[in-house]
Amino acid sequence: MPLTAALMFLINGEHRDSLPAGDRGLHYGDGLFETVAVIDGRPQHWQAHLRRMEDGCVRLKIPFPGAAMLEDEFGRLPSPAGRWVLKIIVTRGGGGRGYRPPPVVQPARLLCQYPWPDYPDDRAVQGVRVRLCTTRLGSNPLLAGIKHLNRLEQVMARSEWNDPAIAEGLMLGLDGNLVSGTMSNLFLVSQGRVRTPGLSQAGVAGVMRDQVIEACRRLNLPVETGAFGVKELQRAEEIFLTNSLIGIWPVIEIAGASGGEMQPGPITRTLRTHMLELEALPQHG
Numbered sequence: 001m002p003l004t005a006a007l008m009f010l011i012n013g014e015h016r017d018s019l020p021a022g023d024r025g026l027h028y029g030d031g032l033f034e035t036v037a038v039i040d041g042r043p044q045h046w047q048a049h050l051r052r053m054e055d056g057c058v059r060l061k062i063p064f065p066g067a068a069m070l071e072d073e074f075g076r077l078p079s080p081a082g083r084w085v086l087k088i089i090v091t092r093g094g095g096g097r098g099y100r101p102p103p104v105v106q107p108a109r110l111l112c113q114y115p116w117p118d119y120p121d122d123r124a125v126q127g128v129r130v131r132l133c134t135t136r137l138g139s140n141p142l143l144a145g146i147k148h149l150n151r152l153e154q155v156m157a158r159s160e161w162n163d164p165a166i167a168e169g170l171m172l173g174l175d176g177n178l179v180s181g182t183m184s185n186l187f188l189v190s191q192g193r194v195r196t197p198g199l200s201q202a203g204v205a206g207v208m209r210d211q212v213i214e215a216c217r218r219l220n221l222p223v224e225t226g227a228f229g230v231k232e233l234q235r236a237e238e239i240f241l242t243n244s245l246i247g248i249w250p251v252i253e254i255a256g257a258s259g260g261e262m263q264p265g266p267i268t269r270t271l272r273t274h275m276l277e278l279e280a281l282p283q284h285g
């Protein structure tokens, strides 16, 4: 039976749905998360998700719960057929009032089971419309790249629009350069080169972004990471977005920008076909 509306939480290995009110994840966003696509019981790109979470734990000085523990707990969730979403949250656990971390940290682990989002599957083929958000992403090399729990910038950006025809919003950093979508990484294709914003100041080092970069290398497509502004966006021949759940979404229109509608381009399609063959995307066919 595919998972429809049910939610299951495993908190520190126990089936419950609440955390102690003193948890630092709630008070300070003091923690990390991963959103993993699960297909027929198999978590996709599992090692890459674990690596990013471990790297985030090292950078935030939170003890990493360990792959074995997370795998064991994943195995204790119901395993419905088809696609579902696993969200893993690790926080620094409880602590007294005040920012100072407790001398002995006992991290909290949450495994949350969610239904697959109801995105139309044809978005991967037909493409999506996006908008440029006015909310900007702050610069902070200390936090850039990791998937920490502080996501207020994304919450503010996502509250900028309600139009269901707009699938995603693009975000700029304080310097006016592109960083990412609110929930995705951004790629531009210009003169055969695949470009994606560098993540030294802001943004999340997406698991799917790495998969796409890897696929470009295999296909001998030159990849550039760097600073790209709105001009480069408007001049791009192809634009696409990535994350672990959407895979690759071609962008066919930037609402409000001149230039009108585009078609999903040949490099985006080649990457998608190649990655589908490798079963690196969460869609079929």
Ligand SMILES: Cc1ncc(COP(=O)(O)O)c(C=O)c1O
Pocket: 035, 154, 180, 181, 182, 183, 184, 185, 203, 204, 205, 206, 207, 208, 209, 242, 243, 244, 245
């Ligand atoms: C802000 C942000 N950037 C990028 C991504 C893409 O990350 P991933 O490819 O690991 O899903 C996400 C995913 O949720 C995100 O929230």
